[in-house]
Amino acid sequence: MSLINCDECAKEFSDRATACPNCGNPTMIENRGYFDEGRAVTIQKTFKIWKLVKLLSWITIIIGFFSLPNGEGGGVVLIVLGIIGLIIGKLGAWWTTG
16 A cells, blocks of 8 residues: 555545545546446535535424424424525535536
């Protein structure tokens, strides 16, 4: 095992890694290409902010469901806001990653 430099960000990482841990650029070493032992390398390009938006939306939906038995309209509002947040998170992730 040796260290190699990334073509994109120039950081050092292991030659056994399928992608750079810093920027996610796939590793292309000798005849291995973009495959690792017959498995295609999948690199997730979704920004962390969109993952955070989706997580907060799910938390909002769950809180909304727990607020429903109280009889106030706040639970429904939270559920609707959570669903809107999920849609925005999905569209934002799609828009920024292409």
